[in-house]
């Protein structure tokens with residue numbers, strides 16, 4: 201026969217996994233069961249007599265006091281959730297079931313530790329939010345503050361930085377806010393060195409005043425000038441870390457633990473994916489508009505700019521000029537010195553042409569060895585001719601790369617709006633024909649600029665000094 205009635209022995213409630221608590225009208229603990237030590241880190245004896253609200257995380261205090269007032273007014277709470285600060289400084293999420301005992305003038309409550317469940321929920325929410333942010337943000341600059349906000353929901357992150365490595369292993373900071381919440385272009389050198397370390401070794405680094413003395417000597421000095429609470433995790437990618445994600449705080453604002461480290465590592469995986477996706481997108485956008493070899497605007501972008509210039513000039517009744525440039529005998533460079541030398545020549549040419557014009561002008565590469573320059577503020581052909589002469593002069597200096605030294609010359613044609621045409625096609629045709637006329641003339645005069653040195657050493661045509 202089974203037991204028909206049972207009187208719990210003393211200490212029976214201490215067997216429960218959840219903590220049973222009683223709080224008086226002044227909000228002080230008067231009773232706690234043994235489970236409170238596992239949940240809050242304090243023994244029942246340590247907590248009896250202390251004000252419950254002092255243990256509540258600061259940002260949850262107002263809400264908690266309001267809920268306590270409701271309970272005392274007779275409205276029992278069943279699933280009230282808030283966050284407490286444990287004795288060891290960690291945060292613990294609690295779900296409360298509370299009611300008011302009129303007879304005892306006490307709030308009687310059961311506290312359940314729901315940290316693990318909340319953590320899972322927060323991670324899922326963060327994952328979703330980061331992926332949303334990655335789609336919503338148009339570039340890295342707008343993505344970074346969104347990520348800061350998302351991380352701040354997961355763990356206190358008054359200071360936050362995103363560090364990215366470039367191809368030359370240099371670190372840049374698209375986002376950096378110090379531990380006092382102040383934006384700065386980059387962290388202080390010490391913190392910067394820690395970021396570089398995390399990115400390089402692709403391992404997390406958790407710093408607190410307690411762990412500081414345990415650091416390797418080379419990092420200890422850097423760590424001294426970083427925030428007292430500093431947590432950096434790598435941004436993982438297939439070929440190693442692409443950078444680091446950092447949260448930092450002062451003793452009043454943040455305290456990071458191994459759990460925070462794991463949380464931030466999870467987030468950093470999502471952030472790295474988002475950054476890589478955005479970078480790829482930016483790269484594709486760039487390649488659609490710029491020439492990969494010379495990094496000049498390509499034909500597509502040039503036409504967009506030319507259309508804008510035409511619309512502006514028509515609206516304002518102003519003029520502008522176009523230069524059409526074609527390298528003379530470029531094929532010879534490829535044939536004699538190889539395609540790589542040809543590439544280098546095109547690259548250097550692009551730089552020289554750009555140096556001859558103003559910031560607001562557009563230098564574009566529209567074909568193999570064909571360039572155009574849109575001189576928006578040059579209405580007179582005489583002035584355009586002066587720019588063309590300047591470019592021709594800039595080409596006089598031999599081009600040097602490695603042990604190669606090449607002379608190169610360009611033929612240039614000019615077209616002015618509205619004198620030589622009212623649309624893009626007419627203007628380009630005119631400039632191209634003018635260029636071709638000049639090329640023919642130069643050829644007739646016999647001044648072939650790119651010729652092997654052996655053919656005419658005095659002219660210093662193609663000089664392969666390493667041969």
Ligand SMILES: Nc1nc2c(ncn2[C@@H]2O[C@H](COP(=O)(O)OP(=O)(O)OP(=O)(O)O)[C@@H](O)[C@H]2O)c(=O)[nH]1
Pocket residue numbers: 493526527528529530531532534538539540541542543546567568569639
């Ligand atoms: N290295 C290199 N060569 C290129 C590139 N694009 C086109 N070319 C080459 O550029 C050369 C262009 O030659 P053309 O414009 O036909 O003739 P050219 O030798 O410059 O002669 P003229 O213009 O008549 O003086 C060809 O040999 C192309 O193969 C490139 O990106 N890199």
